[in-house]
Amino acid sequence: MISANDVKTMLIEVGVSVGDDEAKRMASGLTAILTDLNKLDELEAEEGDPTPRFTVEEVK
Amino acid sequence: MTATELTALTIAEAGELIRKKSVSPVDITKACLERIEKHDERLRTYITVLADSAIAEARQAEQAISKGDYRGPLHGIPLALKDTFAMRGVRVTCGSKLMENNVTDYDSAVIERLRKAGAVFLGTLSMHEFAYGCTNSNPFYGFARNPWDDERIPGGSSGGSAAAVAASLCLGSIGTDAGGSVRLPASLCGIVGLKPTFGRISRYGTYALSLTMDHNGPMTKSVADAAIILDAVAGPDPRDPGCASHPVSRYREDLAGGVNGVKVGVPKEYFAEAMDSQVRTAVTAAIEKLRSLGAKIEEVSLPHCSRYAPLTFVAIAMAEASSVHARDLRSKPDLYSQETRELLYMGLVIPSRRLMQAQRVRTMLANDLDAALKRVDLIAMPTASIPAPRIGERTVNLNGRNINTIAALTRLTSLFNLTGLPTISVPCGFTTEGLPIGLQLAGKAFDESTVLRAAHAYETNTNWRERRPPLK
Secondary structure, X not given: OOOHHHHHHHHHHOOOOOXXXXXXXXXXXXXXXXXXXXXXXXXXXXXXXXXXXOOHHHHO | OOHHHHHHOOHHHHHHHHHOOOOOHHHHHHHHHHHHHHHHHHHOOEEEEOHHHHHHHHHHHHHHHHOOOOOOOOOOOEEEEEOOEOOOOOEOOOOOOOOOOOEOOOOOHHHXXXXXXXXXXXXXXXXXXXXXXXXXXXXXXXXXXXXXXXXEOOOOOOHHHHHHHXXXXXXXXXXXXXXXXXXXXXXXXXXXXXXXXXXOXXXXXXXXXXXXXXXXXXXXXXXXXXXXXXXXXXXXXXXXXXXXXXXXXXXXXXXXXXXXXXXXXXXXXXXXXXXXXXXXXXXXXXXXXXXHOOOEEEEEXXXXXXXXXXXXXXXXXXXXXXXXXHHHHHHOHHHOOHHHHHHHHHHHOOOHHHHHHHHHXXXXXXXXXXXXXXXXXXXEEEXXXXXXXXXXXXXXXXXXXXXXXXXXXXXXXXXXXXXXOOXXXXXXXXXXXXXXXXXXXXXXXOOHHHHHHHHHHHHHOOOHHHOOOOOO
């Protein structure tokens, strides 16, 4: 769970300052989004990484 | 013809009458302007109406045609475009307060090409602020309403375009589609919306939302009209680095031929998920109709798409939109609505690890579709899993579960933005409450012709297009 303070800190790091109410609303939104994105880990664990890889020999 | 009859014409019908000099472009343009005057205070589809210049353009078209200088099926046709295409000397706001005084001194590629084809411009159409949303709720220019039930949303972000075309307040439009913003409102308003292949239409002069997923696309009363607009605007443009050099076809000519032998894949994972029962029934019947017209229907599997496309889309779209707005967001945050500002802020802090992961999953989704499209020519599914929700409705009940309205609306469209494949929404029925339902057909990259041909075959063998919204 991301807190309003976490949101403020993350945004300050990218040069944005927000008030308490705004941080609170975004905390719940971001928690939902980032939790959902955790599913990408599950997929990669199941399927592996689909990005083509090249050996050093192939690159040469 | 009466004013109502003139505005009810399709582009193809009006173009033919204009070519034969049976109808005047000035009369059609004036009829549209009268209709805007009568209905748009309630529907709120226009941001700017260009009455004087539209009549002047229509007069020019009429004079040119009378002298034998007929340019083709868009000559003298009154169109209106989403308020996001640069148009010389016209205020283009992108539905925002930030750009409320933005008057451009050049034409975007689509405006330039439509002008060359002789089109008349009635004005600019309402949209979700910066195209970043699918409800068309806009705190600065009013909420566009759905002509089939004006207590419901038209969808978005090109909601003004869909509602204006459905209500015959213009003969056709072009919208933009980064996650479904042409097809979704087309479905909810009972019109045709075509998102061509990524790169098929130049985005020069189109305000960006998502650099790898933005597409421009026609929004029209019929499939033939979408083909006519695509014929005019498709093709290479060195000013847009994302514009493809792939050769264009003659899309209107390609409409003939039907669907006999065309292989249509029905993705089992999407039909296994929750969707409105009336949507399911209508789309299933539409697929059966395609079968009766000679198409070969078969089940296909897109194993990762239904589960992972929506969240992959969210990660990429949020990061890309925030990068587009990064500077203004820091220097002028108060000029954004609260909803858009917060979404953009959140995009600034999507972890780069997730973004890279999403790009890898995007490859996986493209591979799923490639495999399916080696077996079939088209993929068929609903455009939206629900019909138009009421304005302000935040959740919908699907099969006993409350689902976020925005998620329910966009779940089926964003896959084709991630993969860039050509996709159309064509009307395929109505709910018992009289709300339109859309069938979505997606094809192989740069094969708009097969997508349009199948949609045209379906449309011309059904009578959904004959219905008109019950405007008060």
